[in-house]
Amino acid sequence: MALLEIANVEASYGAVQALRGITLKVEAGAIVALLGANGAGKTSVLKTISGIVDPRRGSVRFDGKDITGMEPDRLVGLGMSHVPEGREIFRLRTVHENLILGAYRRNDSAAIASDIERMYSYFPILRERQRQRAGLLSGGQQQMLAISRALMARPRLILLDEPSLGLAPLLVKEIFGIIRRLRDEGITILVVEQNANMALDVADYGYIMEVGRIVLEDSAEALRNNPTVREFYLGISQEGTETQAGQRWKRKKQWR
Amino acid sequence: MNEFFQQLISGTAVGCVYALVALGFVLIYKATDVVNFAHGEVMMIGAFLGLTFIDTLHFPYWLGVIAAVACMTVFGALLNRFLLRPLAGQGILSVIVVTLGLSILLRAFASVMWGPETFPLETPFSRKVVRIADLVLSQEHVAIIVLTVLLVAALYAFFRYSRLGIAMQATSENQLAAYYVGIPVNRVHSMIWALGAAIAGIAGIMLAPISFVQVNMGYVGLKAFPAAVLGGFGSIPGAIVGGIIIGVVESMAVLYLPEGFNNVAAYLLLLIVLMVRPQGLFGVQTKRRV
Numbered sequence: 001m002a003l004l005e006i007a008n009v010e011a012s013y014g015a016v017q018a019l020r021g022i023t024l025k026v027e028a029g030a031i032v033a034l035l036g037a038n039g040a041g042k043t044s045v046l047k048t049i050s051g052i053v054d055p056r057r058g059s060v061r062f063d064g065k066d067i068t069g070m071e072p073d074r075l076v077g078l079g080m081s082h083v084p085e086g087r088e089i090f091r092l093r094t095v096h097e098n099l100i101l102g103a104y105r106r107n108d109s110a111a112i113a114s115d116i117e118r119m120y121s122y123f124p125i126l127r128e129r130q131r132q133r134a135g136l137l138s139g140g141q142q143q144m145l146a147i148s149r150a151l152m153a154r155p156r157l158i159l160l161d162e163p164s165l166g167l168a169p170l171l172v173k174e175i176f177g178i179i180r181r182l183r184d185e186g187i188t189i190l191v192v193e194q195n196a197n198m199a200l201d202v203a204d205y206g207y208i209m210e211v212g213r214i215v216l217e218d219s220a221e222a223l224r225n226n227p228t229v230r231e232f233y234l235g236i237s238q239e240g241t242e243t244q245a246g247q248r249w250k251r252k253k254q255w256r
Numbered sequence: 257m258n259e260f261f262q263q264l265i266s267g268t269a270v271g272c273v274y275a276l277v278a279l280g281f282v283l284i285y286k287a288t289d290v291v292n293f294a295h296g297e298v299m300m301i302g303a304f305l306g307l308t309f310i311d312t313l314h315f316p317y318w319l320g321v322i323a324a325v326a327c328m329t330v331f332g333a334l335l336n337r338f339l340l341r342p343l344a345g346q347g348i349l350s351v352i353v354v355t356l357g358l359s360i361l362l363r364a365f366a367s368v369m370w371g372p373e374t375f376p377l378e379t380p381f382s383r384k385v386v387r388i389a390d391l392v393l394s395q396e397h398v399a400i401i402v403l404t405v406l407l408v409a410a411l412y413a414f415f416r417y418s419r420l421g422i423a424m425q426a427t428s429e430n431q432l433a434a435y436y437v438g439i440p441v442n443r444v445h446s447m448i449w450a451l452g453a454a455i456a457g458i459a460g461i462m463l464a465p466i467s468f469v470q471v472n473m474g475y476v477g478l479k480a481f482p483a484a485v486l487g488g489f490g491s492i493p494g495a496i497v498g499g500i501i502i503g504v505v506e507s508m509a510v511l512y513l514p515e516g517f518n519n520v521a522a523y524l525l526l527l528i529v530l531m532v533r534p535q536g537l538f539g540v541q542t543k544r545r546v
């Protein structure tokens with residue numbers, strides 16, 4: 001049984017329908033990538049899973065349990081952490097206090113302290129900045145803090161919304177290195193990305209979204225070799241050269 | 257000189273009451289984005305509850321205070337649960353209308369329940385004095401100041417060290433982030449209302465021996481509002497300092513300004529401060545997040 005299963009989920013913001021029937025699942029221990037252009041609805045999928053947005057239709061199951069419409073704080077307790085778009089750290093609190101807050105649902109203080117040490121070993125810069133206000137960190141450091149804060153809850157499933165957004169290439173590599181390492185430690189990961197190259201590189205399985213629907217799903221390897229995906233998401237044309245941005249509109253996506 | 261000091265102490269005492277009402281008001285505003293125009297009336301209900309327990313039901317004074325404050329805690333949480341939470345996402349205007357409506361409702365309720373008269377409330381400090389050298393101070397005033405200091409210290413420790421206090425601050429700073437780390441935001445909001453109402457209840461009971469218990473005592477809220485603005489709307493230390501300054505300025509106005517000025521002194525002071533420092537004494541210039 002999959003750790004996370006969502007079926008026929010629809011969600012709207014007022015009159016704007018963001019999700020038009022999404023079905024996907026994430027097997028325990030896997031890294032699953034959710035790809036798509038701006039506004040496709042990727043963030044909305046994650047928010048619906050973590051309880052920030054209530055779906056209008058459909059169901060969300062986590063670990064065999066129906067969690068549709070459940071409050072986000074309870075989901076954290078069940079073992080799901082969300083690293084949101086925009087990071088949403090506590091800017092006025094220190095790095096250390098942010099990590100402590102990440103463990104809000106736990107009360108094993110010795111283990112919390114050793115987990116904080118573990119985060120500092122993943123991201124040594126956070127140790128250096130531990131007494132500083134989180135708002136003073138650079139964008140990349142804030143992303144590291146957001147990931148660490150989510151891990152402080154000791155999740156079984158972690159939802160990552162564009163972890164590479166706005167980061168220097170070296171840092172992107174580092175973040176994806178951590179993602180691999182987390183999977184090796186047994187954490188299941190659903191990652192939303194625009195950097196499809198990186199995402200399909202680490203992922204086991206991938207879904208591609210367009211305007212509120214899933215249009216393609218396959219193993220990451222098959223997606224990497226799919227000509228349409230190569231052209232539209234990996235920026236590689238048939239001949240193996242970079243596609244000119246201006247040419248994109250001329251070609252038809254093959255799943256239409 | 258003695259007259260000055262006596263006036264200073266009585267002004268500080270009244271200012272402490274303003275400060276506590278403003279504090280609850282700011283707590284609620286910061287955490288839940290609700291400007292509670294009924295906070296003065298919430299205080300008034302606290303005073304009437306104190307009167308009921310102590311005078312009508314003959315509870316010993318401190319037991320009566322505790323009972324009244326306990327009721328206020330529940331009252332605050334219920335207000336949030338049944339009045340404000342259903343309005344989530346409805347926009348600022350409906351919230352304003354509802355809290356203004358609540359203030360009228362509470363006044364009407366109090367006049368039906370307890371009547372329009374003014375009631376005195378005996379306290380262990382009534383008609384007693386504290387002598388320091390040749391200074392004679394009312395024990396009532398000194399007690400208010402001491403109690404306020406203790407209460408503020410307790411609140412400081414609560415917000416600094418307790419899990420719930422830290423969760424309240426985190427929720428005030430970034431509600432979405434609070435959800436993401438697993439803080440039960442709705443419950444925390446109810447607790448903040450409970451705390452705000454309890455503090456207002458204490459303020460009402462402290463004010464009772466000075467101004468009598470009466471349906472219109474909620475107009476103190478009209479002083480707590482400038483106190484909060486003066487301190488820099490949204491700053492808790494600011495609300496406390498703002499309240500005390502307004503209390504002192506009012507009582508000094510009685511002494512040094514023509515009659516009638518004491519009632520508008522708070523607003524005059526507010527206008528002057530805001531002209532010089534638009535963000536208030538403790539406020540930070542707000543930057544919009546991009």
Ligand SMILES: Nc1ncnc2c1ncn2[C@@H]1O[C@H](COP(=O)(O)OP(=O)(O)OP(=O)(O)O)[C@@H](O)[C@H]1O
Nearest residue numbers: 013016017018036037038039040041042043044045
């Ligand atoms: N709070 C909101 N209110 C109204 N509409 C929204 C809101 N959030 C998202 N939308 C709309 O829902 C649709 C899906 O948005 P969503 O943020 O889920 O897309 P996304 O795939 O994450 O995009 P991006 O890559 O830009 O992050 C978009 O059309 C967007 O305009």
Ligand SMILES: [Mg+2]
Nearest residue numbers: 042043044085
């Ligand atoms: Mg997004």
